[in-house]
Amino acid sequence: MPHTPSPAARPPRTAVVCAAIIALLAGFVAVAAPATAAAAPITKPPMGWNSWNSFAGAIDHTVIEQQADALVSSGMKDAGYEYVNIDDGWWTGARDAGGNMVVDTAKWPGGMAAIAAYIHGKGLKAGIYTDAGRNGCGYYYPTGHPAYPGTGAEGHYDQDFLQFSRWGFDYVKVDWCGGSKEGLDARTAYTAISDAISRATAQTGRPMTFSVCEWGSQQPWNWAPGIANLWRTSGDIIYWGERPQMSRVLANFDAAQHPGAQSPGHYNDPDMLVVGLSGFSDAQNRTHLSLWAISGAPLIAGNKPSDMTAATRAALTNREMIAVDQDPLGRQGTKVAEDATGLQVYQKPLSGTGRRAVVLLNRTGSAATITARWSSLGLSGPAAVRDVWAGADRGSFASAYSTSVPAGEAVLLTVTGTDGSTPPGGGAITGKQSGRCLDVPGGTTANGTQVQLQDCQGSPGQTWTRTASRQLSVYGGTKCLDASGQGTANGTPVVIWDCNGQANQQWSVNANGTITGVQSNLCLDASGQGTANGTKVILWTCNGQANQQWSVPTA
Known part of the structure; x- marks a missing residue:
């Protein structure tokens, strides 16, 4: 029902950056808090x-x-x-x-x-x-x-x-x-x-x-x-x-x-x-x-x-x-690719081995070909594709599937391939100067959490994946490394955020060991040349120093 007022009368939405602050102050309860008895035992x-x-x-x-x-x-x-x-x-x-x-x-x-x-x-x-x-x-x-x-x-x-x-x-x-x-x-x-x-x-x-x-x-x-x-x-x-x-x-x-x-x-x-x-x-x-x-x-x-x-x-x-x-894993799909503006790929892990649901969404005004790459889905080897609405098997494909999607429409697929032991390109990102890993503090998934240096432990919060769309994702592709507030200034915090395909979540991994933001052209930097556990990671003008050099998993 129109429970909310009309768009003109509706209360203004809090800014995105405030949402991140509120999430932090709230104690990251989004995934940590147990359900009370009021939440019916639905699955x-x-x-x-x-x-x-x-x-x-x-x-x-x-x-x-x-x-x-x-x-x-x-x-x-x-x-x-x-x-x-x-x-x-x-x-x-x-x-x-x-x-x-x-x-x-x-x-x-x-x-x-x-x-x-x-x-x-x-x-x-x-x-x-x-x-x-x-x-x-x-x-x-x-x-x-x-x-x-x-x-x-x-x-x-x-x-x-x-x-x-x-x-x-x-x-x-x-x-x-x-x-x-x-x-x-x-x-x-x-x-x-x-x-x-x-x-x-x-x-x-x-x-x-x-x-x-x-x-x-x-x-x-x-x-x-x-x-x-x-x-x-x-x-x-x-x-x-x-x-x-x-x-x-x-x-x-x-x-x-x-x-x-x-x-x-x-x-x-x-x-x-x-x-x-x-x-x-x-x-x-x-x-x-x-x-x-x-x-x-x-x-x-x-x-x-x-x-x-x-x-x-x-x-x-x-x-x-x-x-x-209704898949029992209960996961929400996330955007994993947008090769051109408005041509988007979303994937959702499904229960069972090597199974994904995929949506190819065309937000543009013209029909266009959209490609889902297995590397973006956390799959390897050949994978079988089925078109859900057509009720038809499309065949087995080595590394990707492409199809034309009408303007303003979506194609819903299921893809069955092979899971890797870690996501493709998944592993630790380590600082050359510190020898410590790029880490999400406490394993939290709260949007806006600033990443840090920490002793390498192989934990999910230290397992990063390079995607075909230039993202560095964590937690199975649900969160991405993000320049906070789309910042492009020195000192901008580097955080995790829901993967959205925007330029502030795209990174270039360079031959000299630096990682630069596509939007900012600034380098991933261990703040103050710190090497201790808990050192915050920020953006800074590239200067060739060791606190801006990283060892990154192969894509």
Whole structure:
């Protein structure tokens, strides 16, 4: 739903450099913090359907029952779509004298417990919606909503989430309209909600999948993995009354690139699908699904299952695409190459030996050939290629696969080859002067962490890979060596960041032992000619000194 305001009214996004600082100050909780009991024990990205994109606030028991029926009859349930999520508009905002939510029984005969029971009777799971603030989206952004106050849970967290659990709901989505307007701190509010869900689960024995819908404004990828199953990373993919736009799909995909935060049971959420909505072609539907699948993102449909074309049904229920999305490793795909601007290659490790999912994405206005090289995928030797949407094996290829991709579209592949014992070109980068290794402190994966010199230990944080796109990647290609803030001045910190293919992540390894930034033309430098453990690595004007000379693995 349009849980966020229009682009003009939406709160401004914090600058990228601030995100890095916040991540550091937050203690790198993105991957280190254990999930609390509030995070339901799911192991794959949620799949299901949500009411907002097609119905907005115009929902009642008939609408929800019809779509639940269609989820079954269309084959979507058999393909894995299991949640029926009731979004905003289900509640008038009224409470009784005891503060309990009052439900309009004309719209919901038997109350919300009855609709949850109906959904369960279809072999599906039931989801419900609220806001972290005292008032909700309908109060602050009435366009497309029934205009009513009091649609949030703030001040009633324990009461409301216990009620949701008692009604029988298996999934709860918590929006941020009230939280944003009322000046709440997102991490504090959603942690309190997580604790309330934990207490509810302890009383009822019913865990609820917890969806944080905070729009990415306070960098939830840095703290939500410890308290929730999924967290929105951006604004809405569609605003009420608009037609879907590929530019919005791409923007939400880009904003969800936080692979260090994702693990089985905990997922970056680029928002609901617009597959099957009026205005999107079948090719756009497949491109959209390819991007969500390579991301390992939740697949929450927003169309009308009761009224969709055969092509939409086929796309949503494609078992090979779903298998990529639902792969048990739970990894998020990352960009590994961009030979020309807008011609991008993304890869996602899959369970099993030597298996990768690959998306070839053409963001340009003309058809173009895009090449996936096995060296960028961490594969060696010949590899077999399969085109997922065509359902066709393309053959075995020695070192790369190239194909023409139409303008604005994507090709989704699976590639099966041979894993190396280390990534191609993988190994330590050692300083000539110090004899110590280029190291990510503490093995953290937090964006913005400055690299240092450290005794060589062969750890994952010291195993660097030279890619065909001139990146120096670590942690299996999920993070890249990065000139912080795209800096080009002496003293710019050298950090790790999600691989994005930009020039500040491209490096030239030179015959004289130096490593220079493609964007800055400055040298990788052990600060102050330091040789001790913990010496920070920066950019500096190339001067031929030994603290700028490195031993680098062969590409």
